[in-house]
Amino acid sequence: MRRVHFPFKFTAPQPCSLCTSSPSSLRTVYNRGRPPSTRSISTKPERSAARTIFSGIQPTGIPHLGNYFGALANWVRLQDAAVPEDKLFFSVVGWHALTLPQDPKALSEARAAMIALILASGVDPRRSIVFHQDEVQNHTELAWILGCMTPLGKLKRMTTWKTRLAVSRNANDESEVDDSLLNAGLFTYPILQAADILAYRATHVPVGDDQQQHLELTRDICEIFNRTYPKPAPLFRLPEIILTPSKRILSLRDPTAKMSKSAVDPNSRILLTDSYDTIAKRIRAAVTDSISGITFDPVNRPGTSNLLTILSACTGETPTALAGRYEGSNHGVLKKDVVEVVEETLRRPRAEFARLREDRAFLLGVARDGAEKAREYSDRTMVEVRKRVGLN
Known part of the structure; x- marks a missing residue:
């Protein structure tokens, strides 16, 4: 691979310390239960109150750059900034994937692959709880209870639902759409999303711009529950939004749309597992x-701004500052540097993912242990929920 000297400082994300060992030693290191590495815990707390953070990602294929910076890399930042009292829950949300048709075999493989990608990105299962949402039944039980007190009007205002309706008829006018073409899961999944968060009484939820409305609904549902069952004290604290610091990354072929795994043109995106040659080909085009x-x-x-945004996500410098560094340069120079920086960003996670995905037993162990811990925490919530609604 060609090497270049960039006109800016570059800091590549570090993989989980478990992932730097050989596959045969990973299971041993994890099962020993060694304390978390000092890299993963801030020794200088900037706040007094402990936080409970929850976030999830769907197992629907290999994440692209937008997913990586919007979720996985951000989870690592949150983990590294956490104090020992913080609790972090990072989940593969399999039930959400079912809102669209899935091939069962492919979904099963994608679930395991996503755990590997989370770890390869730097999330440490000794510090953060990594698990499959669909292995903790408390999520669906709480979703049903919350669904029984969520007004239909609030769900109908969800932008995601309106978008799906429009797509179903390829209509520009919402009055022309036919909701009979869509399944109920697409309509109610924001309630499940609220249950995902409230099952752990999360205080903070990292989201991108496109998910802010869903978190506002979660806060509404939280308030409804607290008002309906206020004694002896409100059960849920309103979760706060942690906006993802990275700007939205757009399609390489249509910079008016966000980068998407489902886009017809594969050249529109960069996947975490793409080779250097593939990265170079797609960015040059x-x-x-x-x-x-x-x-x-x-x-x-x-288009030009999107390349600067990608460069910014990789380096930490603002797009405006980077544009100043390229004053007088052309797109060829910019694209060349973007290729090299993206490759440097993905090189280690890509290698760790290739190694981890071969150790299926280790991945199953991480998911099993994570689900047990998640179940323990959410059980406490559900005991109180059942008591308040009269189901105990």
Whole structure:
């Protein structure tokens, strides 16, 4: 691979310390129950109150750059900034994947692969609880209870539902859409999402811009439950939003749309497992414009700005500052550097993922242990929920 000297500081994300061992030693290290590495815990707490953080990711294929920076890399940042009293729950949300048709065999493989990707990205199961949502039945039980007190009107206002309705008829006017073409899961899954969060009484939830409305619904549902069953004291604290610091990464072929795993053109995205050659091919073919020079202008220059956003996500510098560094350069120079920085960002997670996915027993052990811990925490919530609603 060609090496270049970048005009900026580059800090690549570090993999989980478990993942730096050989596959044969991973299981041994994990089962010994050694204390978390000092890298994963902040020794200088900046706050007095402990936090409970919950976030999830669907097992629907290999994540792309947008998923990586919006979720996985952000989870590692949260883990590294956590104090010992914090609790972190990171879940593969298999039930949410069922809102769209899935091939059973492919979904089963994707569930295991996603655990491997979470670990390869740097999440440490000795510090964070990593588990499959669909292995903890408390989520669905709580979702049913919350669904019985959630107004239909709130669900109908969800942007995701409106978008699905429009897509179902390829209609621009919401009045033309036919909701009979969609399953009930697409309509009610925000309630399950609320249950995912409230089962652990999460105080903070990291989300991207497109998920803010769902968290607002969770807060509404939380308030409804607390008002309905206020004694002896409100059960749930309103979860706070932690906005993902990375800006949304857009399609390389259509920079007016976000990068997507489901896009027809595979050249529109960079996957975490893509080779250097694939990364180079797709970034070189990325849509830009004919305007000379490099500036960050998302409205008038979305393609160029998207490349700067990707560079920013990899390096930590702002897109505007990076644009200044490329003043007088052309798109060829910018694309060349983006290729190298993306490759450097993905090189270690990609290698760790290739190693981890071969140790199926280790991955099953991490998921099993995580589910047991998640069940223990959520059981406490459900005991109180059942008592308050009269089901004990």
